[in-house]
Amino acid sequence: MFSELLQPDLRLMLMEDDQYGLHEFCLALYPAVAAEVLHGLVPTDVWRVLKACDVERQAEIFAFIDPPQQLELVDNVEREHLSKLIEVMSADDRVDLLGRMDEDHVESLLPLVAKAEREEIRKMLSYPEDCAGAIMTTEYASLPEDITVREALDRLRQQAPDSETIYYIYITDSNRALHGVITLRQLILARPGLRLADLMRRDVVAVKVSDDAEEVARQLALFDLIAIPVVDEETRLVGIITHDDVLDLVQEEANEDAYLQSAIEPLENDYLETPVVTMAKKRGVWLLLLAAVGFITAKVNEGFEGVSSRHDWLSWFLPLVLASGGNTGSQSATLVIRAITVDRSATRQKMRIASHELMTGFLLASAMSAFSFLAVMFLFGRNLQEAMVVAGTIGLVVTMGTLLGSALPLIFDRLGMDPALMSNPLISSLSDILGVVIYFSTAILILEMLL
Amino acid sequence: MFSELLQPDLRLMLMEDDQYGLHEFCLALYPAVAAEVLHGLVPTDVWRVLKACDVERQAEIFAFIDPPQQLELVDNVEREHLSKLIEVMSADDRVDLLGRMDEDHVESLLPLVAKAEREEIRKMLSYPEDCAGAIMTTEYASLPEDITVREALDRLRQQAPDSETIYYIYITDSNRALHGVITLRQLILARPGLRLADLMRRDVVAVKVSDDAEEVARQLALFDLIAIPVVDEETRLVGIITHDDVLDLVQEEANEDAYLQSAIEPLENDYLETPVVTMAKKRGVWLLLLAAVGFITAKVNEGFEGVSSRHDWLSWFLPLVLASGGNTGSQSATLVIRAITVDRSATRQKMRIASHELMTGFLLASAMSAFSFLAVMFLFGRNLQEAMVVAGTIGLVVTMGTLLGSALPLIFDRLGMDPALMSNPLISSLSDILGVVIYFSTAILILEMLL
Known part of the structure; x- marks a missing residue:
């Protein structure tokens, strides 16, 4: 601009x-x-x-x-x-x-x-990348606890040019152990003769050097802080992380999550500044992997050659059936991934998440099933049994999608891997394999065994 | 905890x-x-x-x-x-x-x-929801420009209890017109006798009451501010928006974007606190719409009944072919949506985005094409022509996916709609329709017309 x-x-x-x-x-x-x-x-x-x-x-x-x-x-x-x-x-x-x-x-x-x-x-x-130690700055304002407000303001004037912020002043002893925190606002309002020890807040919200960046963002956001102190294993103050760096971090994480969700390796630069070849690599790796899964689906499909050639109309609805499972699975995966990355306590509620998804899945399965039953009968003029095959499959596939989509990220998280790697396209591809099996098995059951 | x-x-x-x-x-x-x-x-x-x-x-x-x-x-x-x-x-x-x-x-x-x-x-x-006026607070600290630093500090002590932050002090006249800004750090460091007019920064970064929340977040993040002032049409100061509210906002937007990307209406509450029926509605609406598009694909599929029954192996690779287009389309859509929401200037570079996507698309198409040619010949033992049908289709579909995925969000944005509505599943469903046409047309061309 x-x-x-x-x-x-x-x-x-x-x-x-x-x-x-x-x-x-x-x-x-x-x-x-x-x-x-x-x-x-x-x-x-x-x-x-x-x-x-x-x-x-x-x-x-x-x-x-x-x-x-x-x-x-x-x-x-x-x-x-x-x-x-x-x-x-x-x-x-x-x-x-x-x-x-x-x-x-x-x-x-x-x-x-x-x-x-x-x-x-x-x-x-x-410090390893993306931990508090790697993003902190060491230019904080600190004072001892045994001085008065008046002295504190004088000393701050000397520290100010070298401090990233002087709005929070950390109270440390000669070993840099963190004892308390005072805001500049408190200092301005306090009686000049008061000792800092009597003014400071003692239960300081702090993060450890080894805490990951997401934890830092969560704490800073929860307490509405301008800066959060970083302490080492002996609770000595080693740095601070300021609100502006956390905001940048949250923006970056949001971008990364969005990319991963669509099976793109996160970019280091802005979109238009990423060269075409780099871009193709970051996308191609995932596309080839997904294509490999696609060939497994093709193999499974080939295995059902018999039934699909006896009822060749089945293949008309194949994309719809598979997309229904993939779409529901993507929805579930996104919801579960957001729930566990934004709120860590959700990881301890695996059973609640699973039952929540299963119940939602049943409702969605019923609605989708009913809709497709009518569409297959009246829009395509197929008979009752044929409509039952498609509608029944969609019901099963939607339920399967919610289970797969919610279970896989939870399993990844449990294994210590980033649940966001379970991207929408990967969930869809995996659910395709099961979708093909469910579709043709249902067809054999209803069209060839029951009747 | x-x-x-x-x-x-x-x-x-x-x-x-x-x-x-x-x-x-x-x-x-x-x-x-x-x-x-x-x-x-x-x-x-x-x-x-x-x-x-x-x-x-x-x-x-x-x-x-x-x-x-x-x-x-x-x-x-x-x-x-x-x-x-x-x-x-x-x-x-x-x-x-x-x-x-x-x-x-x-x-x-x-x-x-x-x-x-x-x-x-x-x-x-x-004020309409999500504009600066709706998220601002009116408790800011403000002072006239003709007082000294000493007087300013005294007056601040009176204003402090009612101000959301006193770290930025806005300089206004009797009509509340915004003339400048001073930080508390500057005040602490300045000579007590200096007039505020000589200390203040005159080119204040501000937003208008009607600016949308994303613009507020962008400005605050760009300038690393603790708070940003909000002015009305006559540049009178009406409020401020503080860093903590912007951080919450950015987190919320990230959640909303992630949900939309997977075709879920944004939730108002946390995942586990959203009742199952509400959840089913927020997902079901999109799933039914996507199923409707799926039935169009089925109709198109039915139209190619002839060629698909003459070569029934074609249906084995149908899920793979469609997924390849859908996955590439989702990638492109995500990249373009992120580019235009994070950096508004990208919207003016539509042609650059389109050519960037097209070139990436060609590279991806070549790689995917080569990979699938080999897989179809050697893993499935099909002949040269048949492998050409699948490989050729995948090349075309991948190129088509990048074009569709980048064009649709840009068009939505142009029409004044949220480009994020062009979710991954929707892009995939739309690309399915074209994918079916491309697949069977290529098959007819190579298998029945050329040879």
């Missing part, structure tokens, strides 16, 4: 090498907006713009640039400058960036980074 | 009518935790607990209670008490609650609510 308006001006400044204008550009705009305007520019031009202001501001703008462009930029700048930028970046943005760069490049950079930052970087890079 | 530990204690307090204990319970726990412990209790017991503390605290805890239990509670308390509670609730929680209650009940309550609140409630209830 902004970029279209501002980019021509910026290009003009670059052409005229207007240092004052470039400086103003970096300072006057929100970092997020500046980053957006820089989006279409080649790396050397981006650096010319950024270098017009101090390195702190460069780091702020850099943090809002898209990951692919960030990688392009680090490949097109002197190592000395990059190491300075990395020193001043906030700890979480820095780890994000270094985690994406290739290892050799990171190793060649680290010796140039100041020692304190270097050790912190190594430590943060050692 | 907490509730299991604390509920027995709470029940004991209720049994012994331990007013002091109940009072402590309300005050000592986080409102979110207290609400969780209250979850299993009957309405009269919940009210006995809540009434042990003052009405402000009641409102805080009440805001964290699940909507279904909230509705149960409002039906089981005197109108006088409820109207007091509503007066002190924060404006956004209040509108949420009143919006869920039935209209008669609301109308019977409002006369008991203080006039100032009553007018505000009527105004907020008048």
Whole structure:
């Protein structure tokens, strides 16, 4: 939106090498907006713009640039400058960036980074991806408990420039053990002479470094927090995770879940920025797997050659029968997956979920069965027995779909695998195999054995 | 988690009518935790607990209670008490609650609510659901621009108890026109004698009352804000939306999108709390619609009766052929829907999206075609022509799937409808119809006309 308006001006400044204008550009705009305007520019031009202001501001703008462009930029700048930028970046943005760069490049950079930052970087890079330790920032505001509100405000003024947020102040002792939390709002309202120990909240909501990102999001959302502290095994404060990172995380997870649900390996970049070949790989793997399941269905189908050639009208309704099972299965799988990812307590209620699905399945099966019975008789003019075959199969297949769709994600979850891997297409493909068996068995039973 | 530990204690307090204990319970726990412990209790017991503390605290805890239990509670308390509670609730929680209650009940309550609140409630209830006006709160901190930092801090101390957040302070004139914004961090750091006009940021990121919730979430996330101001048509400040409400909103939208993607009408409550009959309705409507499309496929299938009975092996591969189109279509639809809901600018790049999908489609079609050619020849021992029919069809159907899957959501979006209505099952069902036509036409062409 902004970029279209501002980019021509910026290009003009670059052409005229207007240092004052470039400086103003970096300072006057929100970092997020500046980053957006820089989006279409080649790396050397981006650096010319950024270098017009101090390195702190460069780091702020850099943090809002898209990951692919960030990688392009680090490949097109002197190592000395990059190491300075990395020193001043906030700890979480820095780890994000270094985690994406290739290892050799990171190793060649680290010796140039100041020692304190270097050790912190190594430590943060050692946390597994997607756990609290990997997404936290170490720039929090902390104070001891034995000072007064007045002293606290003075000290905060010194800490503020280096803290990601000063709205929550964590109360720690000399071993960094977390004793309490105070909000800036409380400090502003409190009597200046009061001791922090008498003001702080002692039951602090915190997460562990090893907690996964979803747990972090759940806790922060439950308590409506601006930031949540991260503690190590000895409950020492090691970092905080702020609301804006959690929001980004939740958005990303939603995207990933949506992709998995449709059998697509999650993308690292935006849709239009993902090259066609990468895209084809991320989709092709799943499509080929699904096709393999499809060939099993074909084999089963071949096995029923006899009955299907004796009643060749059966194949007309085959897509409908299979789709009914697949659609119900997809619905059940989605509901169960959402229930267990959004609310972990649902995993302990497996029997309740199963019975809930089974009952819903019966209602759906009855409705679908009745509808198809009428359609087969009157729209296709088949006889009573034939309509019974289709309607009966649909009833069975819909019930089977709800069971399969609810059971498979629960089993995956139990095995410690991501239940979201049980995507809609996979559920549909698996239910196709059973659907074919049910359809032709019902046909043999009703058309050839009973009558 | 907490509730299991604390509920027995709470029940004991209720049994012994331990007013002091109940009072402590309300005050000592986080409102979110207290609400969780209250979850299993009957309405009269919940009210006995809540009434042990003052009405402000009641409102805080009440805001964290699940909507279904909230509705149960409002039906089981005197109108006088409820109207007091509503007066002190924060404006956004209040509108949420009143919006869920039935209209008669609301109308019977409002006369008991203080006039100032009553007018505000009527105004907020008048905004359409899911727009900024409906989710904002009116309790923001605002100051005039001509005072000093010292005066500002004093005035803030008075406003703090009534403000949802005091970390952002909005600078308005006597007509409530929004002139700037200052953070509490800036205020703490600034010289006490400085005028706010010299400190404030003038280009405030704001949304309009009529902006939809997704736009609010996008802006707040883009600028990493704790709160975003809401202005009316004359850029007068009318409210703010805070980060915690946006986070809840994004979670809800993710759930809704996941449900829609699998052809389920979005649920109002948690999975296990949705009655079986409601669930069956929310799924059944879509299943019946999909079955109707399935009967069209069956009709088309019937039309190709001749060729399918002359080559009855064709029906073995029918599920595979149709699933391939459906799966590719679902993938494309999901990618396109995510691209246009997450990044609105993608809607202006329809041609780029279409060509991106088409190229990916060709790659996928080639891979799938080659794979199935080999499988049909060697796993099923069919001859060259027959393998060509299946492989050729799969190539065409996969290409068709990508086109259909990307075009339909774009068309829906263009028509002003929610592109997410183009769910995976619907895309699959529609692609089934075309799939049948392509399959049998290819068969006639290769098996009966060319050779």
